[in-house]
Amino acid sequence: MTPAARIAAAIEILDSFLGEAPAEKILTTWGRNNRFAGSKDRAAIRDHVYDALRNLRSYAALGGAQNGRAIMIGALRAQGQDPASMFTGEGHAPAPLNSQEAEFKAQELPTDIALDCPEWLIKPLQDSLNENFEPVLKALKQRAPVFLRVNLRKTTIQDAQDALQQEGIDTAPNALSPTALEVLTNPRRVQNSQAFKDGLVELQDAASQAVTDMVPLSATDKVLDLCAGGGGKTLAMAGRVRANFFAYDIAPQRLRDLPVRAARAGVDVTVLSDPEQEAPYDVVLTDVPCSGSGAWRRNPEGKWRLTQAQLEDLCDTQAKILDRAATLVVPGGYLAYATCSLLTCENQDQIEAFQKRNPGWEHLMSRSLTPLDGGDGFHLTVLKRV
Incomplete structure (x- = not known):
């Protein structure tokens, strides 16, 4: 496929997304229905789509309309390219620009549009991020780095780097976690690499690794990951300590x-199918469902789909999970509360409300990370039952 044909495909996919279809499902369906597109074509189209989703409002404003065609026109303008060079109508390229599109001049973009932030989230994010509001929102407009977690049960950082390099994958250690490597070249090769197949490395954001590093663990502990999802944090904790690990979702x-x-x-x-059956635990980690605002670089769709009502429901769910988790911890044990959210209502406010509802918990530490630290946005609080 030509570069222009890839843009035409991205326009088609974006129009489906704007019609409320899930982005990943659209991309998968498009790939199945267009077998002529090779792996490089599909990867390039995916990059176009996700770049557009990260910058949806600003690209639409630069293109003059809220549709896939205008968004890709805006994308080219944002990158300093003349859209007419791709919108030629030749072959499988998008149709040439009409006079309105060609003559459109974007005005200076308002802050919420320039930062690609939903209007209703401006105030909550400003209150949560303070002076970091604009820098963080600008970072969320960019593609996220790819990180690996080195499995120290099987290898060392250096040996993992050497094994990956032999397969053309260059990496560098990252300061957020002693197990984190940033992938510098050929990230799409990782999952087919021998190092990955042999369990030397796992794909995991560096900030996510940093969060699990802060969970207090010892070799004699009984540890529950209560909202385990795919189990990434369970495996990260198990890579640190030979404790007794349980996972539930x-x-x-x-x-x-x-x-x-x-x-x-x-x-x-x-x-586990029922975490209460094995209770109590020395450590319970609750990586709760949340807005995902700290990971919008990876899942920009979530930014545009989230509503005020959904956020309120998420906060209610988080409180219920915390209360449930509290009943599973032994006296003297630890409750670790984690989100990939930037919002105070999902982080500090939840802990404050929990401690009011549940006396007898000591606040040991809290840490909030944003994309300015290098990885995704995460929050962790550790409480001790006294």
């Missing part, structure tokens, strides 16, 4: 690959 299908991943990593994890 309200949607069991999310954990279906965890036994295979744990075996590949050389760690033992018990998947």
Whole structure:
């Protein structure tokens, strides 16, 4: 496919997204229905789409309309390219610019549009991020780095780097976590690399690794990951300490690959259907459902789909999970509360409300990370039952 044909495909996909279809599903369906597109074509189209989703409002404003064609016109303008060079109508390229499109002159963009922030989230994010509001929002407009977690149960940082380099994947250590490597070249090769297949490395954001590094663990602990999802943080904790690990998620299908991943990593994890049956635990980690605002670089769709009502429902769910988790911790044990959110209502406010509802918990530490620290945005609070 030509570069212009890839833009035409991105326009088609973006129009489906604006019609409320999930981005990942659209991309998958498009790939199945267009077998002529090679792997490089599909990767380039995906990059166009996700770049557009990260910058949806500003690109639409630069293109003069809220549709896939205008968004891709705006994308080219934002990148300093003349859209007419791609919108030629030749072959499979998009149709040439009409006079209105060619003559459109964007005015200076308002802050919320320039920062690609939903209007209703401006105030909550300003209050949460303070002086970092604009720098963080600008960072969320960019593609996220790719990070790996080195499995120290099986290898060292240097040996993992050497193994990856032999397959053309260059990496560099990252200061956020002693197990984190940033992928510098050929990130799409990682999952087919021998280092990955042998369990030497796992794909995991550096900030996510940093959060699990802060969870207090010892070799004699009984540890529950209460909202385990795919089990990434479970495996990260198990890579640090040979404790007794359990994983649970309200949607069991999310954990279906965890036994295979744990075996590949050389760690033992018990998947539970009822976490109360094995209670109490020395450590309970609750990586709760949240807005995902700290990870909008990776999932920009979430930024545009989130509503005020959904955020309120998420906060209610988070409070209920915290209260449930509190009943599972032994006296003297630890409750770790984590989100990938930048919003105070999902982080500090939740902990303050929890401690008011549940006396007898000591606040040991809290840390909030943003994309300015290098990885995704994350929050962690550790409480001790006294």
